[in-house]
Structures are given as C-alpha cells and as structure tokens.
Amino acid sequence: MTATPLSVNRPVITHTAALRAINAALAHAESLQISVAAAVVNSGGTLTGFSRMPNAFLISGDLSIGKAHSVAAVGLPAEVVEQAMAQEAPRVREGIALSGFSFIRGGLPIHEGDALIGAIGVSGGSEAQDVACAQAGVAALRVSSET
Secondary structure (H helix, E strand, O other): OOOOOOOOOOOOOOHHHHHHHHHHHHHHHHHHOOOOEEEEEEOOOOEEEEEEOOOOOHHHHHHHHHHHHHHHHHOOOHHHHHHHHOOOOHHHHHHHHHOOOOOOOOEEEEEEOOEEEEEEEEEOOOHHHHHHHHHHHHHHHHHHHHO
C-alpha cells in the first residue's frame, strides 16, 4: 500500500527576486516623481519583501501588502477579479471584500513559468501609476530570468 503524501511542494519567490522586483517598482515610481510603498508576498501570501519611500502616504504600506496578498490568494490582478465578480450578487462581492480582499488595482501575480511564486503590490500613486510600478517590478524578474 502506497502512503498518501501529507504535504505538497509549493514554489515560492526568493528574497533576492522579491527585492529585485521591489527595487524596480520603486525606480519606476521615482521616474514618475511619486512616492510609493511596494510589497512582495510569496505564493502562500507570506510577506517576503517590503519598502516604503520617504513621503509615501502612511496607509500606502498596508495597502501595498493587502494588494499583494489579495493577488497571491487568487493568482489574478484585482481588475480581473472585479470583472469576474461583476456578475455576482452584491452579497458575494461584499463577502469577498469583508474577507480582506482588495479590489484596488496595483497588485500583480509573479510567475515562474506556469507556477505562481508570489505577488507584488504597490500603493501611493493613482491606480494606473501603482499598476505601472508593479508591472516594472514583474518585468525586472522576466528580464533577469532570460539572461
């Protein structure tokens, strides 16, 4: 009789990759002349890296972590979840929001191949600026993995 495994292997982002993504997001924020906070969580939602620029709104720290955590929970950006939830009853949308899920844009999944390894969340600018900074963070990981 074969024993059933009691655990699974889950790929997670490394601390060096998390810091690379954060640094790229912050560099993009500097180019936009905004101050943000950036957070990376691993695929299990555990905070792996965080930085807050001087003059970023105090709440930006918590929001960046919340955005990253929410994206890691479902593996999709907030806008995709928001579109999918548009057809659901208000009680469903409210229940998800009350669970701590953030529908605020600025978080993106981080993949290695097909595997979700983490997520980045950025807060401090407009939603579009936060998304652009998060995209810069994810792009920095794609470039480094291709070289």
